[in-house]
Every structure is written in structure tokens, then in C-alpha cells.
Amino acid sequence: MNNEQNRTSGRQNRTKEHFKQALIDLIKEQGYHSITVKDIVDYASYNRSTFYIHYQDKIELAEELLASMLQGLETSVGKPYVPGHKVYTSKLNPPSFNIVSYIYKNRNFFELINYDDTLPGLHTRFPQTILKIYQEQFIFETINQIPVNMDVFKRYTAYGFYGLLQNWIQNGFKETKEDFIKEVIELTKTHIYSVEYIGKK
Amino acid sequence: MNNEQNRTSGRQNRTKEHFKQALIDLIKEQGYHSITVKDIVDYASYNRSTFYIHYQDKIELAEELLASMLQGLETSVGKPYVPGHKVYTSKLNPPSFNIVSYIYKNRNFFELINYDDTLPGLHTRFPQTILKIYQEQFIFETINQIPVNMDVFKRYTAYGFYGLLQNWIQNGFKETKEDFIKEVIELTKTHIYSVEYIGKK
DNA sequence: TCGCAAGTGTCTAAGTAATCGACACTTCAT
DNA sequence: ATGAAGTGTCGATTACTTAGACACTTGCGA
Numbered sequence: 001m002n003n004e005q006n007r008t009s010g011r012q013n014r015t016k017e018h019f020k021q022a023l024i025d026l027i028k029e030q031g032y033h034s035i036t037v038k039d040i041v042d043y044a045s046y047n048r049s050t051f052y053i054h055y056q057d058k059i060e061l062a063e064e065l066l067a068s069m070l071q072g073l074e075t076s077v078g079k080p081y082v083p084g085h086k087v088y089t090s091k092l093n094p095p096s097f098n099i100v101s102y103i104y105k106n107r108n109f110f111e112l113i114n115y116d117d118t119l120p121g122l123h124t125r126f127p128q129t130i131l132k133i134y135q136e137q138f139i140f141e142t143i144n145q146i147p148v149n150m151d152v153f154k155r156y157t158a159y160g161f162y163g164l165l166q167n168w169i170q171n172g173f174k175e176t177k178e179d180f181i182k183e184v185i186e187l188t189k190t191h192i193y194s195v196e197y198i199g200k201k
Numbered sequence: 202m203n204n205e206q207n208r209t210s211g212r213q214n215r216t217k218e219h220f221k222q223a224l225i226d227l228i229k230e231q232g233y234h235s236i237t238v239k240d241i242v243d244y245a246s247y248n249r250s251t252f253y254i255h256y257q258d259k260i261e262l263a264e265e266l267l268a269s270m271l272q273g274l275e276t277s278v279g280k281p282y283v284p285g286h287k288v289y290t291s292k293l294n295p296p297s298f299n300i301v302s303y304i305y306k307n308r309n310f311f312e313l314i315n316y317d318d319t320l321p322g323l324h325t326r327f328p329q330t331i332l333k334i335y336q337e338q339f340i341f342e343t344i345n346q347i348p349v350n351m352d353v354f355k356r357y358t359a360y361g362f363y364g365l366l367q368n369w370i371q372n373g374f375k376e377t378k379e380d381f382i383k384e385v386i387e388l389t390k391t392h393i394y395s396v397e398y399i400g401k402k
Numbered sequence: 403t404c405g406c407a408a409g410t411g412t413c414t415a416a417g418t419a420a421t422c423g424a425c426a427c428t429t430c431a432t
Numbered sequence: 433a434t435g436a437a438g439t440g441t442c443g444a445t446t447a448c449t450t451a452g453a454c455a456c457t458t459g460c461g462a
Binding site for chain 3: 212213216247248250251254
């Protein structure tokens with residue numbers, strides 16, 4: 001809407017993206033803690049002054065990178081999924097499908113979970129975000145016609161799904177997106193036959 | 202040397218690199234021919250005018266990309282290799298090793314050989330460059346103590362090596378750099394026992 | 403323990419890369 | 433034939449990036 005913002009936001013965002021990308025690559029190369037601001041600007045071919053125009057320090061960059069990726073993950077899954085008395089296990093539910101797509105699209109970032117000295121908070125906040133998505137996006141009330149504690153069920157399935165994701169990522173995305181999804185579906189079929197949403201009316 | 206050039210060349214090069222990277226990604230997404238200048242600047246988040254500051258058209262960008270990568274390949278192999286009466290087949294000769302490293306480092310680019318509608322000239326000029334390197338870098342006169350036509354020998358081994366490289370790239374770099382190199386060494390051992398350079402004095 | 407190398411965070415003046423918007427084209431499909 | 437989309441160019445404007453200097457902190461080796 002504001003012309004001045006629109007005209008320049010592209011440049012600013014572009015620059016910040018380059019710093020983020022540099023941070024990702026450098027973490028893989030040398031680990032997070034040993035990275036200096038100088039390393040980042042050298043890698044991204046910017047002047048050190050430029051870095052401080054955009055970020056207070058390395059920590060702020062790291063936090064913005066993590067927050068933006070997890071935010072993107074959340075927003076990429078779309079609207080809450082309401083099956084409405086319908087068996088859905090013949091194909092992966094849309095939110096999980098979108099999660100897989102988003103992670104694959106940004107695999108360069110998510111590969112950071114393979115590293116020990118990596119983005120602070122990644123190893124805790126990534127699975128938490130998966131769980132949050134499950135909690136917010138799924139509206140089920142019974143599983144296989146049996147009422148269940150949905151809070152427990154969502155936590156269980158979210159972390160189970162996270163475990164599979166982690167394995168997929170750590171193995172370097174050997175399976176295609178489609179094969180991985182298929183694998184998850186097959187697994188799900190073995191113990192979940194239907195999920196139901198009991199509508200109000 | 203020139204201060205004014207040094208200060209600004211970083212910014213220019215950075216921008217051009219972004220256009221090159223955008224072109225690589227877009228070729229993989231939609232093929233070379235359907236890409237427009239607008240696609241490139243949109244993808245790289247630049248204004249269309251900026252593109253024309255740096256390049257005349259898409260073709261010039263494509264040619265510069267190809268030329269710079271093949272130039273980098275050539276210069277990365279280092280000095281001419283002179284074994285001097287020494288058996289070398291226990292390890293890969295340095296030039297080939299450097300070629301493998303360079304390709305792996307720039308695998309994002311070299312993956313373009315997997316595509317049909319790809320960078321014009323890539324499929325012909327890439328192997329030609331390998332051959333050129335072999336022709337310029339190797340100074341051998343006998344193989345297994347037998348004098349050979351070096352022109353024929355270099356062409357034969359260069360294209361053989363190229364075939365292995367292509368397979369490695371097309372399979373998504375499944376083998377590590379080290380494993381691939383080991384494989385080439387083992388193959389070489391089966392038919393080449395020694396190469397010699399007959400010095401003048 | 404001293405001293406020095408390397409990094410941090412901040413600031414200003416200056417240069418220039420990138421932007422916007424408009425123009426006159428050309429293609430191409432409807 | 434008519435409009436949508438892309439091309440190539442230009443000039444004026446903007447604001448991003450730079451260089452360089454400053455005072456400070458850290459850490460390590462002599």
C-alpha cells in the first residue's frame with residue numbers, strides 16, 4: 001500500500017535473505033557458535049556495516065531465520081482440516097502433505113537438524129511447531145469410531161510424524177516427496193481406519 | 202588495484218551471481234526456452250531495468266553462466282601434471298581429482314545436464330572442456346611402457362572419464378566424492394599400470 | 403602479565419546500484 | 433484486429449551499501 005515501503009522492501013528482504021542463506025551454509029561448514037559477523041558478511045559479500053543496518057547481532061539473525069521458517073511452516077498448511085464423518089486414510093491428510101512439501105522446498109534449511117552445533121532452538125521448536133499445527137489444524141473427535149482424548153492423540157501422532165520427517169531429512173531426502181508421503185499413509189492405515197468429526201447440527 | 206573498481210565490483214558481481222542462480226533454478230523448474238527476462242527478475246527479486254544494466258538479454262546471461270562455470274573448471278585443475286617415470290595409478294591424478302571437487306562444489310549447476318531443455322551448449326561444451334583439460338594438463342609419452350598416440354589416448358580417457366562423471370551427476374551424487382574417485386581409480390588400475398614422461402635430459 | 407590480533411557495535415559522508423515509470427516497439431493467441 | 437504479455441531503452445530519483453574510523457572487548461601466545 002505504502003509506495004515507499006513497497007519500493008524498497010524488496011531490496012531489504014533480498015539482502016536479509018542473503019544473510020540468512022549465508023548463516024545456513026556457514027552452520028553446515030563450521031557450526032553455529034564459531035561463526036562471526038565477519039564470517040557472515042564475507043560469505044555473503046556485504047560490508048560489515050550493512051549487517052548492522054539489518055540486524056543487531058548474529059543472534060537476532062539466527063532468531064529471525066528460525067522464526068521465519070517455522071512461521072512459514074505453520075502458514076503453509078492452510079485451513080483447518082475437518083473430515084466430517086469421512087474416512088481419510090486412503091490418502092495423506094492435506095495438512096501433513098503441505099508440511100512435507102514445505103520442508104522439501106526448504107530442505108536446505110531443514111537439513112540443519114542434522115548438525116549438533118546448529119541454530120539455537122531448532123531441535124526443540126521444530127517438533128513443537130509440528131505439534132502446534134496438529135493441535136490447531138485437526139478437528140477430530142473419534143478415532144475408529146471410538147472417542148479419544150484428542151490432546152493426547154494429537155501429541156502422539158504429531159511426534160510420530162516428526163520422527164518420520166527427521167529420518168527422511170537425515171537420510172538426505174533419498175525418498176521422493178511422493179514416496180515419503182506414501183510411506184506415511186501406509187503406516188497410518190495399519191492402525192487408524194477412520195477419524196470422525198461430530199458436527200454440532 | 203583501482204580503488205573505485207574494487208569497492209563496487211563486489212556488488213555488481215553479487216547481483217550477477219543472483220541472476221545466474223535464478224537462471225539455474227528456473228531451467229530446472231520450467232526449461233530454458235520458456236524462461237523470460239521477467240521470470241528471472243521476479244525470481245531473483247530485482248527490477249527488470251536492473252537486468253538490462255548487466256546483460257543485454259537472456260542469451261548473454263546464459264552464455265556468461267556457461268562460460269564462467271567451464272572457465273572455473275579449467276582453472277581449478279591447477280598446473281600441468283608431469284609424473285616423470287612414476288607409476289601414479291594408486292591414486293587419482295591431481296587434475297581429475299580437482300575436476301571432481303569442482304563439479305561437486307558446483308553440483309547445483311552441473312545438474313543441468315540432467316535436463317533436456319537446458320543451457321544451450323552445455324551438452325557439447327562440457328565434455329569438450331574435459332577433453333581440453335586432459336590435452337593441456339597431461340604430459341605423458343608412454344602407457345605401460347609402450348609409446349602411444351597421445352592425442353588419441355587423451356581423447357579416449359577424457360571421454361571415458363566424462364561418461365563416469367555424467368553417471369555420477371545423473372544419479373544425484375549418491376556416491377561421495379571420495380567413493381567416486383576411488384571407483385575411477387579402481388577402473389583405471391585394470392588397464393593402466395604406469396604412465397611415463399620422457400624428459401629431455 | 404603484557405601486548406597484539408581479531409572481533410564488536412556505532413557513526414558519517416559519499417558513491418552508485420537499483421528502482422520507478424514511461425515509451426515504442428514486437429509476439430502471439432483469441 | 434485487438435489486447436495481453438514481453439522486450440529493450442532511458443532519465444531522474446532514491447536509498448542501500450560502502451569505506452573508514454572510533455572505542456571497546458576478548459583471548460591467546462610470548
